[in-house]
Amino acid sequence: MSPIAVIDFETTGISPDQGARATEVAIVLLEGGRVVDRFQSLMNAGTWVPPFITQLTGITNAMVQAAPAAASVMAEAARFVGSAPMVAHNAAFDRKFWQAELALAGLPAAQPFACTVLLSRRLYPQAPNHQLGVLVDYHGLPRTGQAHRALADAEMAAALLARMQHDLRTRWGVAAPDHDLLVQLQRCTKAAVPTLLAQLAAAAQP
DNA sequence: TGCCAGGCCCTCTTTAGGGCCTT
Numbered sequence: 693m694s695p696i697a698v699i700d701f702e703t704t705g706i707s708p709d710q711g712a713r714a715t716e717v718a719i720v721l722l723e724g725g726r727v728v729d730r731f732q733s734l735m736n737a738g739t740w741v742p743p744f745i746t747q748l749t750g751i752t753n754a755m756v757q758a759a760p761a762a763a764s765v766m767a768e769a770a771r772f773v774g775s776a777p778m779v780a781h782n783a784a785f786d787r788k789f790w791q792a793e794l795a796l797a798g799l800p801a802a803q804p805f806a807c808t809v810l811l812s813r814r815l816y817p818q819a820p821n822h823q824l825g826v827l828v829d830y831h832g833l834p835r836t837g838q839a840h841r842a843l844a845d846a847e848m849a850a851a852l853l854a855r856m857q858h859d860l861r862t863r864w865g866v867a868a869p870d871h872d873l874l875v876q877l878q879r880c881t882k883a884a885v886p887t888l889l890a891q892l893a894a895a896a897q898p
Numbered sequence: 899t900g901c902c903a904g905g906c907c908c909t910c911t912t913t914a915g916g917g918c919c920t921t
Binding site: 700701702703704705706707708709710712715744745748749780781782783784785786788789807809810813821822823824840881882 | 902903904905906907908918919920921
């Protein structure tokens with residue numbers, strides 16, 4: 693199975709359209725349910741980190757000012773991802789920053805995204821909620837590093853994705869839960885999920 | 899000065915409103 697790039701950004705706010713910039717990025721390459729490579733860097737976008745963000749993430753203005761320029765970090769991140777399809781927890785958020793920061797660096801952002809929030813809502817509707825930390829605990833997955841830092845959150849999202857692929861194979865009989873299938877699953881309506889999973893399982897029968 | 903996202907999903911819905919999820 694070809695690799696999937698699981699990404700997480702830490703940022704100064706909620707939307708690049710409102711002037712928010714990335715402060716840290718981490719990407720975990722997942723292949724066959726295993727982490728095969730990691731990329732992580734703070735980045736200096738020349739912006740001020742609000743106190744609320746420092747309290748949430750532990751990322752300070754001094755840390756960002758000492759970091760390499762955002763454009764060079766994004767160029768490295770784009771090289772690291774290559775043409776791998778991408779996954780994030782609440783992908784609408786990370787995709788916006790991926791596209792905005794690459795655009796500011798003069799680079800294309802053509803990778804398709806799948807979303808572990810949408811997938812979790814379809815596969816695990818009984819979960820208490822679909823926040824990353826809650827889902828990690830719900831599945832008994834290890835919490836790695838400090839929550840709300842990019843690498844720790846990317847590792848947890850990757851573990852959650854690997855769990856979903858494992859469950860799709862073992863619980864629902866889906867032979868090859870690749871990125872295309874994940875996108876297909878997250879796009880179908882909640883009511884159509886059982887039918888789609890049954891069709892995918894039937895297609896996997898010899 | 900005051901305000902500030904947006905896509906998805908549910909329901910006391912569909913001529914709408916509110917909560918979730920990310921920083």
